[in-house]
Amino acid sequence: MSNKIYKLSDPSGKTSAPPLREGTLGPATLDIATLYRDLEIFTFDPGFVATASCESKITFIDGEKGVLLYRGYPVEQLAEKSSFLEVAYLILYGELPTNIQFEAFSNSIKRHSMVNEAVLRFFTGFHYDAHPMAMLTAVVGSLSAFYHDSTDIHNPKHREVFAHRIISKMPTLAAAVYKHGTGQPFVYPKNELGYCDNFLNMLFSVPAEPYHVDPVSAEALDLLFILHADHEQNASTSTVRLAGSSGTNPYAAIAAGIATLWGPAHGGANEAVLNMLKEIGDVKNIDKAIAKAKDKNAGFRLMGFGHRVYKNYDPRAKIIRATCHKVLQKLGRADDPQLELALRLEEIALKDEYFIEKKLYPNVDFYSGIIYRALGIPVHMMTVLFAIARTVGWVAHWQEMIADPHMKIGRPRQLYTGTAKRDYMEIGKRI
Secondary structure (H helix, E strand, O other): OOEEEEOOOOOOEEOOOOOOEEEOOOOEEEOOOOOHHHOOOOOOOOOHHOOOOOOOEEEEEEEEOOEEEEEOOOHHHHHHHOOOHHHHHHHHHHHOOHHHHHHHHHHHHHHHOOOHHHHHHHHOOOOOOOOOOHHHHHHHHHHHOOOOOOOOOOOOOHHHHHHHHHHHHHHHHHHHHHHHHOOOOOOOOOOOOOOHHHHHHHHEEOOEEOOOHHHHHHHHHHHHHOOOOOOOHHHHHHHHHHHHHOOOHHHHHHHHHHHHOOOOOOOOOHHHHHHHHHHOHHHHHHHHHHHHHHOOOOOOOOEEEOOOOOOOHHHHHHHHHHHHHHHHHHHOOOOOOHOOOOOOOOHHHHHHHHHHHOOOEEEEHHHHHHHHHOOOOOHHHHHHHHHHHHHHHHHHHHHHHHOOOOOOOOOOOOOOOOOOOOOOHHHHHHH
């Protein structure tokens, strides 16, 4: 708490003095929990852009300075030196693991990678061209009907088993989503493979011929998963917290997060980048596209540039840019016309005064879409891969919330602007 006093008053003269709470980093917050009791007023904050909905120790973002920390560690250091599973452990448990802890965690994730056969049979109920996110949302929600041995949310051991299970099974389910759409048989996980190698094998291998996971692809995917593992109180994480605050089955809470991530304004951004590149069509059309982007009346946006939170360069974009160019060179995809278009667009935008002045730098979605395309991931599957990575953050925030002794069910209020009270009129008397 701070010693500063902020007094608020209503027209009648009644006052309230909400305390100022200061965190380790970032802006202080006014604790307005008693505001309605004191003054009978609410605060109005559409989109919750100036509201701290919870207290958290997991992730910190400073959008002005371009800072992203997982449990205090800069994402740049983790991306350079760590692995996705090690970062997952860090986000879940708060500290980097020892060798013994990491081995036990990795083995647990591997042991939980298979899913009940009845879950796989659920896919026969989906049409072959069902959207991958629709299938993933439904199938993850269906896990609520299984694993009854670990759904007591007030039991810390049950919460841990759930965390390991969902993080482990997400790649298996995501690969099954892809296979169902292609008409190919499901591929079972292999415990001798690493997390990303295993996923790529389940995604692309077929029984008819051997498949060898490309190490460059696995390394790039591991980096993307690290960068997407958590991002503070975004729309999907807030949804998981809100759903979970009711005490619902944790798989149902994660399914709610997946459904939110599906929205094009959230997880569909890298899809939007590739659709934009398709619309531009050719390198020779870039100048026209940039001119349209500068024209407020043109109704055209350059997707993948700028960020709602980061008013500086997205720190994740700085990391992923080098990997993007490395992947294109090593996989021999640099001659892909759409990828060539993307790199040319990036080059021009980074030098254009309009984009520099407005700080419209390429963001993580711009580069991740390009990398996914280079890896052979279909556009409609990209948000599914985002969901695999973000599951770690969702679970960590859910665990943090459930373990909080002061947890309350989420119940936002509103400013009502509808019709005032009126009396019912019989249908024959209505004009």
